[in-house]
Amino acid sequence: MAKFKEKLNWRFGWLWFNKEKVFMKSWQKIPEQIRRLLVLMVLLIVLFLIVRSWLIPPDCGKYGHYRASAVDNIISQPLRYAGQVECGDCHEDHMEVKNAGYHKNLACEVCHGPAADHIENPDEVELLAPRGRGYCPLCHEYLPARPTGFPQIVSDSHNPMKPCIACHEPHDPKPPETPRECSACHAQIARTKSISHHVYVPCTRCHETPEEHKIRPRDFRPTKPQTREFCGGCHATQTPEIKGIPQVDLQTHGQRYVCWQCHYPHLPEAH
Amino acid sequence: MKKEQRKKLPRRDFLKNVLRSCAGLMLPGFLFAKEAGKKAAALLLDGLYNPAEHSWGMGIDINKCIGCGRCADACKKENNVPNVPFFFRTWVERYRVFENGETLIDSPNGAVNGFENLTDERTIIRSFFVPKLCNHCNNPPCVQVCPVGATFQTVDGVVLVDAEYCIGCRYCIQACPYGARFLHPETRTAEKCTFCYHRVVRGKLPACVEVCPTQARIFGELKKKASPLVRFMRMNKIRVLKPALNTEPRVYYSNLDMEVR
Amino acid sequence: MEEIIQHLAPLLKEISGYIYPNEIELHWGILVVIYPYITGLVAGAFILASLVKVFNVEEVQPTYRISLLTALAFLFVAPLPLLAHLGHPEKSYEIFLTPNTNSAMAMFGFVYAWYLMAVLLLEVWFDYRESLILWSQHETGLRKWIHKILSLFSTDISEKAIKFDKKAVKIITIIGIPSAFLLHGYVGFIFGSIKANPWWSSVLMPIVFLFSAIVSGIALIMIIYMVVTPLRGKEIDMRCLNKLASYLFYIMIIDFSLECLDFIHRIYESEESIKILAQLVSGKLFVSLVVIQLLMGMILPLGAIAIVKIFNLPDELKKLIYFLAALLVQVGIFTTRWNVVVGGQLFSKSFSGLTTYKMTFFGLEGLLMSIFLLLLPFLILYILFKILPPWDEARVTG
Numbered sequence: 001m002a003k004f005k006e007k008l009n010w011r012f013g014w015l016w017f018n019k020e021k022v023f024m025k026s027w028q029k030i031p032e033q034i035r036r037l038l039v040l041m042v043l044l045i046v047l048f049l050i051v052r053s054w055l056i057p058p059d060c061g062k063y064g065h066y067r068a069s070a071v072d073n074i075i076s077q078p079l080r081y082a083g084q085v086e087c088g089d090c091h092e093d094h095m096e097v098k099n100a101g102y103h104k105n106l107a108c109e110v111c112h113g114p115a116a117d118h119i120e121n122p123d124e125v126e127l128l129a130p131r132g133r134g135y136c137p138l139c140h141e142y143l144p145a146r147p148t149g150f151p152q153i154v155s156d157s158h159n160p161m162k163p164c165i166a167c168h169e170p171h172d173p174k175p176p177e178t179p180r181e182c183s184a185c186h187a188q189i190a191r192t193k194s195i196s197h198h199v200y201v202p203c204t205r206c207h208e209t210p211e212e213h214k215i216r217p218r219d220f221r222p223t224k225p226q227t228r229e230f231c232g233g234c235h236a237t238q239t240p241e242i243k244g245i246p247q248v249d250l251q252t253h254g255q256r257y258v259c260w261q262c263h264y265p266h267l268p269e270a271h
Numbered sequence: 272m273k274k275e276q277r278k279k280l281p282r283r284d285f286l287k288n289v290l291r292s293c294a295g296l297m298l299p300g301f302l303f304a305k306e307a308g309k310k311a312a313a314l315l316l317d318g319l320y321n322p323a324e325h326s327w328g329m330g331i332d333i334n335k336c337i338g339c340g341r342c343a344d345a346c347k348k349e350n351n352v353p354n355v356p357f358f359f360r361t362w363v364e365r366y367r368v369f370e371n372g373e374t375l376i377d378s379p380n381g382a383v384n385g386f387e388n389l390t391d392e393r394t395i396i397r398s399f400f401v402p403k404l405c406n407h408c409n410n411p412p413c414v415q416v417c418p419v420g421a422t423f424q425t426v427d428g429v430v431l432v433d434a435e436y437c438i439g440c441r442y443c444i445q446a447c448p449y450g451a452r453f454l455h456p457e458t459r460t461a462e463k464c465t466f467c468y469h470r471v472v473r474g475k476l477p478a479c480v481e482v483c484p485t486q487a488r489i490f491g492e493l494k495k496k497a498s499p500l501v502r503f504m505r506m507n508k509i510r511v512l513k514p515a516l517n518t519e520p521r522v523y524y525s526n527l528d529m530e531v532r
Numbered sequence: 533m534e535e536i537i538q539h540l541a542p543l544l545k546e547i548s549g550y551i552y553p554n555e556i557e558l559h560w561g562i563l564v565v566i567y568p569y570i571t572g573l574v575a576g577a578f579i580l581a582s583l584v585k586v587f588n589v590e591e592v593q594p595t596y597r598i599s600l601l602t603a604l605a606f607l608f609v610a611p612l613p614l615l616a617h618l619g620h621p622e623k624s625y626e627i628f629l630t631p632n633t634n635s636a637m638a639m640f641g642f643v644y645a646w647y648l649m650a651v652l653l654l655e656v657w658f659d660y661r662e663s664l665i666l667w668s669q670h671e672t673g674l675r676k677w678i679h680k681i682l683s684l685f686s687t688d689i690s691e692k693a694i695k696f697d698k699k700a701v702k703i704i705t706i707i708g709i710p711s712a713f714l715l716h717g718y719v720g721f722i723f724g725s726i727k728a729n730p731w732w733s734s735v736l737m738p739i740v741f742l743f744s745a746i747v748s749g750i751a752l753i754m755i756i757y758m759v760v761t762p763l764r765g766k767e768i769d770m771r772c773l774n775k776l777a778s779y780l781f782y783i784m785i786i787d788f789s790l791e792c793l794d795f796i797h798r799i800y801e802s803e804e805s806i807k808i809l810a811q812l813v814s815g816k817l818f819v820s821l822v823v824i825q826l827l828m829g830m831i832l833p834l835g836a837i838a839i840v841k842i843f844n845l846p847d848e849l850k851k852l853i854y855f856l857a858a859l860l861v862q863v864g865i866f867t868t869r870w871n872v873v874v875g876g877q878l879f880s881k882s883f884s885g886l887t888t889y890k891m892t893f894f895g896l897e898g899l900l901m902s903i904f905l906l907l908l909p910f911l912i913l914y915i916l917f918k919i920l921p922p923w924d925e926a927r928v929t930g
Contacts, residue, residue: 031696032688033661037654040684044649048628056629057436065632066423070433077469080349081478110341110482114348138385139339139484145365145386145398146337150485353533357540357556364550376550376884403552412728418638419626438626439619441559442637448728450552450881454559456536459619516727532882 080114083107087115090122094171101172111135111170129170136164142187149217152187174215182209185217189266196267206230206265224260231259320472322426327466328493328521329480330503331402333528335487338363338400340382342479342488347383349467349478356380358453360464361404361479366530369393374530401531402488404479405430405451405464406512406520413443413452422461428493428521429468434460448513466490493521539892549885558877558889562902563613568719568741569869570610570909575716575742576749577603578652578708580779585705591775597922598760599753600659604652605913611644613905616896636722647715651708657682658700660920665689678919716745723872730805731812731876736794743787748865750780751858756913758855764923770847777854780861781837788830808883816878816886821871829864833857 027035062068087108088095098104109115117125130136133155142152159167168175175184182203183190193199203209207222225231228250233239237247254262263269346361347354362381368374370393379386386400407430414422414430421437424430432443437460444452444461452463467477475481480490491500500523507525511518513532524531536557543556581599583589615621631638664683668676717738723729724737754776761768798809813821836857840850874889892898 031693033658033684033686033693033697033700036684036686037657052629055625060420060630063426064423065420065630067420067433067436070421070423070436071425071431071468073433073435074431074465075469075472077350079470079473079475081345081470081475081481083475083481105486106484107482109345110484114345138341139337141385141388143338143365143386143388143398144395145367145400147334147399150337353537355537355540356544356553357537359553362553374884376882378550378553381553412726415634416637416726417632418635418640419623420630420632421626436623436626437620438623440614440617440637441619442635442722444554444559445877446726446728448881450554453554454557454619456533532884 079116081109082114082116082119084109086119097169098171101174103171103173131163131165133161133163136168136170142191144188146188148188149185151185153184154187193266198265198268226258228257228259231265235259325427326492326494327428327471328407328491328500328523329404329466329477330489330491330500330507330509330523330525332487332489332503332507333399333401333524333526335485336363336400336402337485337487338365338382338386339484340385341482341484342402343381343383345478345482346464349470350465352462353456354383356383358456358462360451360462361402364401364403364531365398366401366528367391367398368396368528368530370396376530397528399528401524401527402479403449403451403512404522405447405466406449406518406522407464407466409519409521410517412446412448412516412518416442416446418442425468429466429471430463431465431468432461432463434458434462437461448516448518539890543888543890546888547885549880550882551880551885551887552882555877555880555887558874558887560873560877561617561889561897562874562891562899563617563897563905565866565869565873566613566902566905567610567617568716568873569748569866570606570613570905571719572716572741572745572748572865572869573752573909574603574607574610574647574749575712575745576747577606577753578712578749579746580750580753580776582705582709582712583779585702586709589775591769591771592779594769594772594924595753595757595776597659597920598756599749600652600656601916601920601922602753602756602909602913603749604656605916606909607644607648607652608912609905609909611640612908613902614640616901616905636718636725639718643715643718647711651704651711655701655704655708656920657684658697658704661686661697662689662694663920663926682919713742716742723876728881729876730803731809731879732872734794734798736790736797737872740787740790740794743783743790744865744868746783747780747787747861750776750783751861751865754780754854754858755862758851758858760917766923768851770850773851773854777837777840777857780858781834781841784830784834784837784861788834791830805883808879808886812875812879812886816888817871817875820867821875825864825867825871828860829867833860833864836860 030038057067057069059068060066084107091108094108098106098108112127112129115127118127137153137155140152142154146152164170181190186203193201206225209222210220212220213222229236232250234242234245235247236250238250239247241247259265340363343359343362346352346359350360352358352360356379359381362378362383363386364376364378365382365386366374366376367389369391375391377386377389382400407424407428409424409428411422411424411430414424417423418440419436419438421433422430422443423433434455439454439459439461441454441461444454447463452461454460455462467475467479470477476490477488480488489499489503492498493500495501503525504523509523509525510527511520511523512527540556547556577599580592581596581603584593584596615624618624627638628641631641661683664679665687666689668679668683671679720738720741723732723741724734726732754773757776758768758773798806833856836853839845840853845853877887878889879886894900
């Protein structure tokens with residue numbers, strides 16, 4: 001310690017011990033008012049630094065300009081949805097049925113609600129499933145904004161008053177009978193067509209539809225007319241005129257296009 | 272040569288020790304703090320989850336969204352978001368474009384209760400649903416403006432809010448171009464979608480993705496080859512919301528319409 | 533929580549078009565309107581004070597110390613509305629602990645501390661030091677000690693020391709002008725840098741803020757000078773008042789031109805947001821923007837001062853017109869802040885809908901609090917006038 005003090009004096013002693021007293025002298029040279037301000041300023045800065053070092057969050061700046069422990073707070077949040085995999089551990093039977101049907105991509109918790117508590121405590125926390133007519137239409141009620149091909153119904157006219165589960169097993173919701181009509185899924189098109197001049201033209205007149213389409217709609221797609229002559233069967237001037245059906249000369253009218261590239265056959269314009 | 276080097280090392284160590292003990296005397300808070308920090312960040316550090324190995328993002332296929340709103344509902348339940356129509360971490364919008372070019376947008380209660388069919392005499396030319404959530408921007412304006420560092424982007428790309436540190440100035444809410452943030456009415460701090468970070472670090476999907484019946488939401492890695500998200504981005508033409516603002520979102524939309532903002 | 537829901541529920545019906553569901557709650561209310569208004573007054577008053585020291589404008593010398601003290605009084609209050617609007621005022625110190633250097637708002641800590649400590653307090657201290665020493669020599673009791681402490685127990689009133697004080701004041705003022713620009717320019721930048729909001733996002737925002745700040749500062753000093761002087765039983769110096777009015781007039785013309793430029797630029801560029809902004813300006817903001825801010829707060833006072841300048845009116849009438857014009861300017865600048873802050877949140881960032889702001893009366897963010905915060909600086913100013921009399925006759929005799 002004594003050695004250290006000696007060393008310190010040797011290094012910095014000239015500030016206050018030497019005969020010239022350089023430090024004190026130069027301090028005295030500063031105008032009085034500045035000296036007072038300097039003391040006040042140094043006091044304030046030191047105070048600020050002490051308070052700052054005392055208050056600053058310890059783990060700030062570990063990964064970036066934030067408290068590292070904030071991430072721990074966030075991930076300590078309890079889970080409410082357990083995830084599909086967990087359900088299969090106990091409900092193998094339901095799972096097997098579901099995974100073979102149309103609802104194979106639907107998580108159990110969509111209908112049965114968040115299940116984390118139930119898994120934790122299966123006897124006390126019971127999960128319910130909606131049994132009325134209210135829930136299924138969230139997905140299956142007809143809405144123009146829904147993608148075409150998604151199975152939709154209009155609940156007002158679809159077996160009114162009957163709960164959905166009376167006819168459909170939700171784990172394997174294939175319709176009691178394969179849909180006879182295209183409108184079961186293509187409600188938007190059916191609606192549009194119903195107010196058009198083509199109302200009496202059946203879908204199958206223009207679309208050849210493989211039977212499998214009704215079961216695996218995206219894998220087996222219906223056809224579309226590929227030639228101009230197909231529409232020309234009714235609408236070409238060469239064919240015998242039927243009253244009210246507009247006819248055009250296929251030779252001159254829109255040569256490079258198949259008819260449905262301009263005209264929407266489900267709602268052909270009147271003019 | 273070797274001897275000199277050996278001599279140097281202890282001296283350097285000594286200096287380090289002196290500096291450390293000086294610092295320790297003057298600012299005792301610092302040392303304790305570092306220890307506390309280590310303890311706090313346990314789960315991440317124990318090797319259960321290494322953020323550096325991941326890079327998260329979400330894809331949204333507009334053509335697949337059926338507007339059931341199960342995502343918005345599940346999000347509220349999973350994250351205890353107040354069940355009132357003013358606060359949403361995610362929501363679904365419905366767009367209806369009419370023949371005269373007019374566009375009507377709605378999102379009743381954020382689609383938590385789904386959508387009802389609205390009768391309108393006019394002919395709809397196109398109509399679709401758009402799920403919205405925090406875009407977890409790579410260039411996040413909310414993080415830029417937070418005065419205290421209470422919102423930040425993690426190494427794996429998720430933008431989070433430190434509710435304990437947030438002072439509730441709401442500058443981040445103003446800076447978010449997507450309206451993804453809100454002030455939690457009870458905690459009075461900013462809140463938003465976390466990509467369900469508490470689920471993701473445990474290897475689970477975000478609640479909204481978990482319950483989506485049609486796989487319209489695709490969550491996954493952006494930088495791994497075998498990732499549903501990477502496949503989605505390979506197979507589709509992709510757009511982000513408000514690209515002109517250069518926020519570089521990590522939420523990617525396919526088949527996005529020009530009317531969507 | 534119930535309270536907030538009750539407050540928000542009726543707003544659902546006020547929405548026109550579509551807004552993002554999180555936008556129903558409007559986040560920056562009247563308090564954030566008051567904040568830039570008050571900061572503007574600080575910057576404006578200081579810049580007026582600096583005219584005397586830096587540009588040697590002799591005429592406005594009577595208002596020099598008033599301006600300094602006004603700036604100080606308002607600067608003390610400036611952070612309060614910000615503090616009151618926070619969700620967690622008790623955590624506000626974090627802005628000094630871990631300021632995010634990327635955040636315009638975090639710079640508040642530095643700019644405010646710099647302006648208060650390094651500029652205003654220092655300039656007031658150097659300007660008052662001699663007076664403080666002289667006063668404390670003649671006084672007794674509490675006043676003596678207050679003045680002694682305020683002078684930091686300084687005693688040196690030699691000619692050399694006084695000369696040094698004067699030099700210091702001049703240097704601080706020269707540093708102070710850019711600092712005042714910084715103080716309010718940065719408040720403009722807080723809004724101007726938000727690219728998500730087209731109503732705010734503009735490079736002109738800091739400059740428009742700055743000039744409207746100078747306008748409001750000069751007008752405020754006019755009001756205070758015209759109210760305080762008769763109360764003290766003294767004559768109003770018409771030379772000073774005319775000069776103040778001239779400065780007000782010229783700066784208002786610059787401010788008006790800048791605002792017009794901003795407006796024309798927006799219309800001419802006609803970006804994505806133009807339709808919703810047009811809806812906003814012609815609808816929800818029409819009264820406050822066109823009628824109050826533009827007609828009452830800008831064109832009317834400009835015309836009034838122009839009339840005074842053109843025609844040789846009697847002094848009494850001049851005073852009345854100046855006073856009314858200055859009051860109108862205050863109303864105008866306050867609505868300017870309102871139209872920026874609240875106006876910028878009335879339209880949805882989806883650009884397809886408008887919402888409404890409903891002010892509460894009680895509560896931390898209510899009208900009552902706002903009125904209190906607007907009156908508080910005047911109370912502080914009254915106390916400052918008592919402790920540090922700014923009048924010329926107090927300067928020498930003490």
